[in-house]
Amino acid sequence: MPRSVIKCSDQLLQVIKMNKLISRSVHIVNHFKKSLSKTTLNLVTETPHHQKPFQYDEPLISINKRGRSTLFQLNKDAILPTSDGIIPHNSIVGGRGAHFKTNSGSHVFIRRPSLEEYVLLMPRGPVVSYPKDIWAVLGLLDVGPGSRVLEAGSGSGSLTLHLSRAVADSGKVHSFELKDKHLETARGNVSRWGRSRDLGGGEDFTRNIDFYNCSVEECDKILGSETVDGVVLDMVDCRRVMKSALSVMKENAIAVIYCTNISQAIQLNYHLELHKNKLPPHHIESMLEVLHRHWLVQPASQKRKHVSQLYPKLNKNNDEYGHERSQDIAEGNNSSLPDPVGGDIESSSDPLSEPFGDIPCYIARPEHIQDPHTTFLIKLRRR
Numbered sequence: 001m002p003r004s005v006i007k008c009s010d011q012l013l014q015v016i017k018m019n020k021l022i023s024r025s026v027h028i029v030n031h032f033k034k035s036l037s038k039t040t041l042n043l044v045t046e047t048p049h050h051q052k053p054f055q056y057d058e059p060l061i062s063i064n065k066r067g068r069s070t071l072f073q074l075n076k077d078a079i080l081p082t083s084d085g086i087i088p089h090n091s092i093v094g095g096r097g098a099h100f101k102t103n104s105g106s107h108v109f110i111r112r113p114s115l116e117e118y119v120l121l122m123p124r125g126p127v128v129s130y131p132k133d134i135w136a137v138l139g140l141l142d143v144g145p146g147s148r149v150l151e152a153g154s155g156s157g158s159l160t161l162h163l164s165r166a167v168a169d170s171g172k173v174h175s176f177e178l179k180d181k182h183l184e185t186a187r188g189n190v191s192r193w194g195r196s197r198d199l200g201g202g203e204d205f206t207r208n209i210d211f212y213n214c215s216v217e218e219c220d221k222i223l224g225s226e227t228v229d230g231v232v233l234d235m236v237d238c239r240r241v242m243k244s245a246l247s248v249m250k251e252n253a254i255a256v257i258y259c260t261n262i263s264q265a266i267q268l269n270y271h272l273e274l275h276k277n278k279l280p281p282h283h284i285e286s287m288l289e290v291l292h293r294h295w296l297v298q299p300a301s302q303k304r305k306h307v308s309q310l311y312p313k314l315n316k317n318n319d320e321y322g323h324e325r326s327q328d329i330a331e332g333n334n335s336s337l338p339d340p341v342g343g344d345i346e347s348s349s350d351p352l353s354e355p356f357g358d359i360p361c362y363i364a365r366p367e368h369i370q371d372p373h374t375t376f377l378i379k380l381r382r383r
Contacts, residue, residue, distance in 0.1 A: 052201040053094045054110075059196045060092070061113040061121065065106065071113060071121035073192070082108050112200055115165065118193060119158040125185040128158040129234065132292040133258075133375050138166055140256050140286075140379045141230045146170040148226070150248060152216035152241060153177065153234035153258075157186035161193060163232070165205050173209045174223065176216040183213050217244045231255040239271040246280040249382040255282075259376040262289075268378065281383035289376050294367040 054060065054074060062070045064082055072080055078089040085102025087110075092100060097111030113121065116131045129137075137159065143149055145168035154160055154177035163173045177183040194206035212222060216233075217240070227250045233241065238257055245255060259265040265287060272284065 053096060054092055055199045056089075056093060057195060058199045059113065059118070059192055060110055061117055063109045063111075065108075069117065069121060071118065080108075082106075084108065112196070115161060115193070119156075119161060119189075122156065122158075122189045122192070123185060124156040125182045126155045127373075128156045129162075129258075130158075130292075130371070130373055130375075132371070133290050133377070134159055134162045136288075136290045136377055137232060137256050138162060140377060141232065141254055143167055143171075143230045147229040148172045149174070149230045149232065150216070150219060150223075150228045150245065151175040151232045151234070152238075152245065154183055154186040154211060155234060156182070157189040159232060159234065160186060160209060161190060161206070164190075164209050167208060168205060169208060171208055174212065174219070174228070175209060176212045176214060176219065178213070178215050180213065183211060187211055216241045219244055219248055223248055227253075229253050232258075234258040238268060242272065242275075243279055246282055246382055249280075251382060253382045255380045255382070257378040257380065259378060262376060265376045265378060272380075282380055283383060284378060284380050286379045287376065288379075289374060291374060292371055294370060295364060296367045297362065297364045300361055300363045 056074050056076055059071060059073050062072065062080060062082065064070075064084060066083070068083075070082075074089050074093060076089065080087040080089060080092070082102060084106035085104035087100050087102050087108060092110060095110075097109075099107040099109050101107055119128055119131065122128075141149070143163075143166055145166075147167045148171060149163050149167060151160060151163060151173060154175045160173060160175050167173060175186070177186060190206050190209060194204045196202075197204040197206075212218075214222075216235075226248070228248055229250060230253055231245050231249055233245060233255065235241065235258075249255065257268065259268065269284065269287075272279070272282070276282075
């Protein structure tokens with residue numbers, strides 16, 4: 001048989017085998033698609049909350065190149081002013097979290113805010129509860145989905161929103177605020193956040209909040225026979241409402257009390273000790289101050305020639321006490337050197353293989369400007 005015929009026959013066999021392989025692959029893929037349930041397909045194709053297109057009436061956050069954040073609400077035919085130019089709101093609608101160009105050519109990053117960012121940037125009447133304090137309150141309060149919580153002092157709605165998210169749809173938050181202006185601010189902030197969750201496709205957990213424009217001293221009349229799993233008191237003077245708050249708490253329920261300074265905490269402690277026979281049974285479990293320190297960690301900027309002389313411990317020719325080991329290295333005595341993975345310090349070229357304390361190119365220190373706000377929390381348990 002001629003060689004050309006044999007060659008054509010081999011090529012034909014390869015084409016047939018390839019077609020069989022392709023058809024079999026297509027059959028496997030189709031079978032896999034049919035085996036997937038509709039629920040699984042919906043989960044795979046569902047668009048995440050942070051990727052939903054922006055819509056009108058939705059609060060967003062803009063971050064300029066200097067890192068400054070601004071909270072604004074999308075309105076038709078409105079304009080977003082920035083330090084680098086302006087951006088029409090109409091050009092933002094329909095977009096997603098990304099960089100938008102101003103009329104001057106600069107870029108501004110726009111996205112949906114987290115709850116932590118929202119409570120710090122939202123309109124406020126009284127001073128808001130800071131996230132660092134809220135995290136401590138939620139940890140001490142020990143509430144979860146399905147819990148019922150009483151809040152005395154709605155303020156601007158910061159703590160109210162976090163409590164609402166903690167207890168979820170199956171729970172309830174009863175928020176009492178005596179001042180009309182503060183209550184209006186809290187309701188507006190909660191309403192805007194709930195609307196943003198609806199527009200953005202997220203879960204609106206704010207439906208479990210009930211506001212009351214009265215003193216918490218009337219909580220027993222309003223709640224009736226209902227008892228709560230936790231109480232948060234954020235008031236100027238909590239002493240006059242302690243009896244009412246303790247009376248609606250379940251056995252072993254926890255109350256967390258805000259105190260702006262240690263003098264207020266001492267006064268409350270004295271009041272509870274003085275009137276303990278007139279109040280429902282309780283005891284103070286702990287009292288703590290919530291501190292929050294920001295740190296700066298960044299590559300060191302070498303402004304002097306002999307950094308190793310200023311910081312001998314960071315020089316890898318020195319031991320842990322700062323003594324020079326150049327003589328030991330020259331004599332081949334490396335017994336005192338730490339042994340990182342892959343060899344000794346001199347032979348290792350991978351910076352990740354060196355001991356953590358021997359990295360001289362980074363500095364870590366507290367930032368010069370810290371949050372001036374501090375608070376004292378009293379954890380009280382109902383017996």
